[in-house]
Amino acid sequence: MIDALFQPFIEFAFMRRALVGCLIISMTAPPIGVFLVLRRMSLMGDAMGHAILPGAAIGYLLAGLSLFAMSLGGFAAGLAVALAAGLVARSTVLREDASLAGFYLVSLALGVMLISARGSNVDLLHLLFGTVLALDDAALILIAAIATVSLTALAVIYRPLVLECFDPQFLRSVSPLSSTTHLLFLVLVVLNLVAGFQALGTLMAVGIMLLPAVAARFWVEDVAGMIGVAVGAAFVASFTGLLLSYQADVPTGPAVILCCGAFYFLSILVGVKGGIIWGLMPRKHLEA
Amino acid sequence: MRAAKASAPAISFHDLTLGYDRHPAVHHITGDIVRGNLLALVGPNGAGKSTLLKAIVGELRPLSGSLDLHGLTKRDVAYLPQVIEIDRSFPISVFDCVAMGLWRKIGAWRGLGRRGREEVVQALETVGLAALANRPVGSLSGGQFQRVLFARLLLQDASVILLDEPFRAIDTKTVEELVALIERWHGEGRTVLAALHDIDQVRAHFPHVLLLAREVVAWGDTKKVLTPASLAKSRQLTEAFHAHAHVCERNDEAERAIA
């Protein structure tokens, strides 16, 4: 049994690389997802995933399937949308969700138009869906670099970020860091989506960011704990998804995300904090 | 901690007008709040009490006129807004929430340290919440959460403390305990400014009152200010914005501070 679990990874280098790539992403994306969820910005993550598209398209148009060009393009586009949305939200009557919706939809339409101009091209379609089985050295290095930067930055802004989610007015009153923290957080969201889309495509990269985070809420009740659970869940989902793709002959990206989804459903049902099943079973209350 | 000059101002208003989208919420306020004052901000709904507090803490820019904090920075001012703006469902423990009050000392990165931990525990004991330190804030009652916020204020150790309706929907016992805390702060020489709706509370505990009804109605000793006449006047002054108001021409020169 143990053999069946590990044998594919022992035998094939591409499986090992795919696993390494997914594990790195599982370390860096879910913590960002936790904060997105806590700030009620979950759908914003999805919007940012779409906002990246024209940037990657431009990178592709200029330099072909170049990792550097597409990542840079994607990052620039995502950042532009995030910053523009944030700026508009802070200095006009529009709130963040509305301003982001405005910008990301424009970005998405632009992306689609650019792709159509080049004719339908299967390379770009693979971009949308990712090729975790084809991660080469350059891609792995990029993902690892992004993970390092992201985790470091997150550690540095952890406290202001928590405060910004919980009581933004208090943060504004004690520190000038409030705007910077917010913008830096958006940058991290974009960075992680760029990392994720190498392996899982733009559509699925958001999945590994958000699904474990959403599920974590059913198991622990503090931020650090949620991050831990989310990362752990993503690890397990990566491993299981790859194994599933191997044993059951299904595409890899979706398999990983579906495993995340399975954990989500499991959490809703039996999660220690608020799982449906506990509500249905009467339990004696505590003394105090 | 007595102030060196008892009558030195902590906050000064010069013909201050505050509002939203050119409609003033607060009109032509001029006066000084003296250091060490325990001042209640009183007035009917829409009088501009929250607006004034927001301006002092820097959340709002004046439409005209100015506000002078006499060298105090944001860090010297502790502000307790109306509770609605905080996300109670956020998974943070009572302890961690209160610990945020030590931001001035630990900033964004430094650890709490043993001293810090002890201070937090101390603050929790002062408000009677030591037993609930590890509970998530979402599981607390209204009164308990208010105490958490006061504990946080305690740790902020600020020279100016602004409270916006701190006792709204709070049980009497908690109110008593928190009033005691306010009086302790007053005793330490801190300037405390509290917007309140309960006139009896004000009469019982606050020596000074600023009666506001979008403009200053009366400002000074509680007994002199809270007369039936001035209270009636404050109720008369309009609450709503005029949709088609004229541009305000009034030039207010009379000093109304009787500090």
Place this chain on the structure above:
Amino acid sequence: MRRHLAYSLALALAVLFGLSGAASADNKLKAVASFSVLGDVVKQVGGERVEVTTLVGPNGDAHVFNPTPATAKLLASADIFFVNGFGFEGWMERLEKSSGFKGEVVVASKGVTPLTMGEENGHHQDDHGDAHDEGGDEVPDPHAWQSLANGKIYVANIRDGLIAADPEGKADYEENATKYLAAIDAEEAAVKVAIAKLPPERRRIITSHDAFGYLADAYGLEVISPEGVSTESEASAQDVAMIIRQIREEQIPAVFFENVTDRRLLDQIARETGAKIGGVLYSDALSKADGPAPTYLGMFRHNIGALSAALSS
């Protein structure tokens, strides 16, 4: 009386001019071909009399082509539309309907005996995550042009289609077709010679998708691919693993990219197995005019050349 005569004369002259105009060389037959390989063959057979426009151009992927309003407009003004058939152009019906095309549709592969997924060499037998493969039915492999013998059938169908649409050009079309068929024969002979030179155990390659079934079947090669018959499907880890295993066990010597697919997966496979990267093969589309495979026969020359070079050493 004189006025009536004048009018009738004018009318007769007008009619004559109109008729002669219709027969003049300026009015070429407007043909649309679905993809570049077909476009080239139509050009060869049609010659001067036909103006050919191709929908899916060089290096384009017809499996995932998405017609636009411009495409519909193009088709609407065409006289004749050449398609491959066998499900290659999944978008064809939609396009025909939306463009209101009233001309003839000529299926170039009419009369070709198709290979199906199960029959082909080297493709593993279990059900693929293939877009066309539903419920285990046998799906025809559309890439029939990869066998030159089928290519000759294409030429015949195209010639007949052109004659039907433009009977006046019958002599031209037949002459062009005969010349081209001879060229195809010559190329086929060359192909067979080249393959015969390769040692039998080295006549096997890996490419991205199952585009070369007919080539393999006609000329004795074994072609294995991770992606199945359409580029639309995504490879699973099992697919990739089986290919790697097969390469290792059977010592398959070379891996070839295609001009219409993502190279990264093949790169990975080549790296892991140590198989040689043999270069680019042209499968579903020709190259640009200045590239190595700008015509149908040119494509064969290039492909066989690349195969020989990689497999002979």
